[in-house]
Amino acid sequence: xxxxxxxxxxxxxxxxxxxxxxxxxxxxxxxxxxxxxxxxxxxxxxxxxxxxxxxxxxxxxxxxxxxxxxxxxxxxxxxxxxxxxxxxxxxxxxxxxxxxxxxxxxxxxxxxxxxxxxxxxxxxxxxxxxxxxxxxxxxxxxxxxxxxxxxxxxxxxxxxxxxxxxxxxxxxxxxxxxxxxxxxxxxxxxxxxxxxxxxxxxxxxxxxxxxxxxxxxxxxxxx
Amino acid sequence: xxxxxxxxxxxxxxxxxxxxxxxxxxxxxxxxxxxxxxxxxxxxxxxxxxxxxxxxxxxxxxxxxxxxxxxxxxxxxxxxxxxxxxxxxxxxxxxxxxxxxxxxxxxxxxxxxxxxxxxxxxxxxxxxxxxxxxxxxxxxxxxxxxxxxxxxxxxxxxxxxxxxxxxxxxxxxxxxxxxxxxxxxxxxxxxxxxxxxxxxxxxxxxxxxxxxxxxxxxxxxxxxxxxxxxxx
Amino acid sequence: xxxxxxxxxxxxxxxxxxxxxxxxxxxxxxxxxxxxxxxxxxxxxxxxxxxxxxxxxxxxxxxxxxxxxxxxxxxxxxxxxxxxxxxxxxxxxxxxxxxxxxxxxxxxxxxxxxxxxxxxxxxxxxxxxxxxxxxxxxxxxxxxxxxxxxxxxxxxxxxxxxxxxxxxxxxxxxxxxxxxxxxxxxxxxxxxxxxxxxxxxxxxxxxxxxxxxxxxxxxxxxxxxxxxxxxxxxxxxxxxxxxxxxxxxxxxxxxxxxxxxx
Numbered sequence: 001x002x003x004x005x006x007x008x009x010x011x012x013x014x015x016x017x018x019x020x021x022x023x024x025x026x027x028x029x030x031x032x033x034x035x036x037x038x039x040x041x042x043x044x045x046x047x048x049x050x051x052x053x054x055x056x057x058x059x060x061x062x063x064x065x066x067x068x069x070x071x072x073x074x075x076x077x078x079x080x081x082x083x084x085x086x087x088x089x090x091x092x093x094x095x096x097x098x099x100x101x102x103x104x105x106x107x108x109x110x111x112x113x114x115x116x117x118x119x120x121x122x123x124x125x126x127x128x129x130x131x132x133x134x135x136x137x138x139x140x141x142x143x144x145x146x147x148x149x150x151x152x153x154x155x156x157x158x159x160x161x162x163x164x165x166x167x168x169x170x171x172x173x174x175x176x177x178x179x180x181x182x183x184x185x186x187x188x189x190x191x192x193x194x195x196x197x198x199x200x201x202x203x204x205x206x207x208x209x210x211x212x213x214x215x216x217x218x219x220x221x222x223x
Numbered sequence: 224x225x226x227x228x229x230x231x232x233x234x235x236x237x238x239x240x241x242x243x244x245x246x247x248x249x250x251x252x253x254x255x256x257x258x259x260x261x262x263x264x265x266x267x268x269x270x271x272x273x274x275x276x277x278x279x280x281x282x283x284x285x286x287x288x289x290x291x292x293x294x295x296x297x298x299x300x301x302x303x304x305x306x307x308x309x310x311x312x313x314x315x316x317x318x319x320x321x322x323x324x325x326x327x328x329x330x331x332x333x334x335x336x337x338x339x340x341x342x343x344x345x346x347x348x349x350x351x352x353x354x355x356x357x358x359x360x361x362x363x364x365x366x367x368x369x370x371x372x373x374x375x376x377x378x379x380x381x382x383x384x385x386x387x388x389x390x391x392x393x394x395x396x397x398x399x400x401x402x403x404x405x406x407x408x409x410x411x412x413x414x415x416x417x418x419x420x421x422x423x424x425x426x427x428x429x430x431x432x433x434x435x436x437x438x439x440x441x442x443x444x445x446x447x448x449x450x451x452x453x454x455x
Numbered sequence: 456x457x458x459x460x461x462x463x464x465x466x467x468x469x470x471x472x473x474x475x476x477x478x479x480x481x482x483x484x485x486x487x488x489x490x491x492x493x494x495x496x497x498x499x500x501x502x503x504x505x506x507x508x509x510x511x512x513x514x515x516x517x518x519x520x521x522x523x524x525x526x527x528x529x530x531x532x533x534x535x536x537x538x539x540x541x542x543x544x545x546x547x548x549x550x551x552x553x554x555x556x557x558x559x560x561x562x563x564x565x566x567x568x569x570x571x572x573x574x575x576x577x578x579x580x581x582x583x584x585x586x587x588x589x590x591x592x593x594x595x596x597x598x599x600x601x602x603x604x605x606x607x608x609x610x611x612x613x614x615x616x617x618x619x620x621x622x623x624x625x626x627x628x629x630x631x632x633x634x635x636x637x638x639x640x641x642x643x644x645x646x647x648x649x650x651x652x653x654x655x656x657x658x659x660x661x662x663x664x665x666x667x668x669x670x671x672x673x674x675x676x677x678x679x680x681x682x683x684x685x686x687x688x689x690x691x692x693x694x695x696x697x698x699x700x701x702x703x704x705x706x707x708x709x710x711x712x713x714x715x716x717x
Binding site: 119126132 | 318
Binding site: 186188 | 679
């Protein structure tokens with residue numbers, strides 16, 4: 001009984017931490033990436049094509065490389081080591097934000113670009129300012145933006161390489177579902193690792209369904 | 224009755240990707256009443272309206288609007304209504320929101336104009352679900368809610384049935400009587416006769432006029448004008 | 456001003472009850488299950504909340520060098536001595552030992568069961584071209600393995616030698632999946648959950664001796680390390696309580712670690 005109880009408590013702990021880290025990272029990356037994506041869709045300037053190409057390229061950076069770079073930065077021997085962030089959930093959030101930011105920004109840009117094509121003449125004709133246009137695009141495009149956030153969440157919740165390096169998989173401190181799976185696998189406890197994987201899948205699906213339920217995709221009258 | 228010159232267009236040329244869409248055009252029209260812009264499809268009517276409103280830029284030439292006109296007091300009705308993916312009420316309130324009009328006044332104005340156009344029962348409706356006629360009424364109401372000095376209409380009743388067309392035309396007449404200058408692109412000479420005092424005729428990007436409507440009908444200024452009158 | 460902040464911080468830290476110490480350990484220490492047993496005991500006896508980072512020997516020493524942890528626990532004597540000589544830490548303190556074992560498929564194609572000499576076994580494996588999986592990650596285990604090949608005077612590795620560059624657990628998984636021979640520390644093997652049809656085929660060679668040591672990180676290089684707490688931790692590990700806990704740890708009735716702190 002005692003051992004089982006510990007297992008359940010442990011499972012609860014890592015699940016909660018997984019959610020905390022990834023939800024925080026998703027919110028932060030959305031707060032940064034979505035307005036940027038909207039601004040990019042609205043603004044004409046020379047380097048724009050290059051920025052879009054760079055965003056798309058950044059999506060392809062292996063997460064473990066991001067983890068390595070963040071580690072080097074946060075290490076006590078590194079440039080911002082004094083902040084003492086290494087091996088904390090904050091470090092994991094930072095790594096995940098960096099990983100999913102290009103994805104969210106890119107998807108947000110695409111969504112806003114399509115909507116801008118539709119609203120372009122109207123918003124200019126009404127004499128709107130750039131900031132107002134961004135607000136209109138972000139609000140009216142919220143369905144697509146939610147999907148972008150969900151994509152970011154999905155990418156982050158399943159990530160293991162980067163957060164292993166910057167988090168350290170410390171028991172009760174920085175251990176999450178994915179790093180637990182890695183640990184249990186390395187201990188040869190494949191059954192348990194698979195069970196954890198199942199929990200991760202259920203978690204991911206639950207968040208996805210909850211988001212779509214909240215946004216009431218199937219209700220006819222509102223877009 | 225001296226009518227001051229409102230819009231002066233000199234040697235204006237509009238190009239896109241090296242292709243000449245309009246011009247060189249030179250004309251002046253006055254700041255009262257309804258001017259119609261007519262001509263065959265693809266001649267450049269929309270381009271001219273968009274140029275005067277500020278949605279297109281002239282490659283060469285000069286556009287002169289009087290000082291009291293600025294884009295905040297103009298309104299444009301597009302051929303295919305552009306609606307926000309929101310409720311009718313949200314669409315109507317948008318121009319006021321963009322100008323920072325206080326909330327209580329905003330709501331009053333919306334109810335007022337919705338009632339005028341018979342939309343007050345539909346305020347909570349999703350704008351995309353309205354019929355064609357209702358959508359166009361909505362965009363006209365939205366255009367008029369800011370009480371513009373200058374109103375552009377790009378073939379507003381091209382896709383509407385007769386009753387809806389009449390409603391739009393009546394509203395346009397009322398607004399013109401109240402002092403708003405109306406520039407109306409139309410494919411229907413009958414509509415032009417009902418509404419306009421003078422016309423600009425465009426064919427192949429070349430602008431002729433303005434002419435009084437009757438003069439244009441009795442003595443078409445060019446061969447293309449004659450052909451066009453015969454066709455419609 | 457800085458002193459005031461430091462004072463407030465110290466008071467706050469001591470008020471929070473648990474003091475946190477970061478220790479980098481090797482995968483074999485974690486995979487044996489010993490750390491799970493020691494941590495709660497350490498907490499209740501010393502009040503120290505031990506945060507254990509399980510990495511390879513190389514990375515553990517690097518973390519200590521960078522000051523990202525307060526102390527290191529590894530089992531690679533030559534590397535440890537070099538580390539101390541480079542002034543990354545003041546000394547190495549021997550803590551406990553266990554032994555390595557040679558593991559392979561129970562049907563034992565190289566026929567090493569019953570042998571007592573590691574060298575003879577390795578020659579048989581190499582000679583027959585039988586699959587051998589190596590840690591390949593410069594860990595203590597890997598270094599020991601390399602020393603064994605050297606002692607057997609085998610320098611050329613053929614295609615049968617698979618270097619995976621991974622921790623103990625991952626290496627064992629690979630060896631099991633491939634049906635290959637592998638060198639592991641006894642503790643990790645006994646606690647390993649995926650033994651499938653592999654077993655211990657050779658043990659007891661003196662060369663299999665595996666010494667663990669505790670290395671505090673230099674406070675001169677890294678003033679922020681929790682020197683005082685690390686000292687308390689070290690004292691506990693080498694003292695009566697720690698050595699007893701290590702001695703008493705059993706898995707499947709087998710004692711896995713043998714305390715030998717002086």
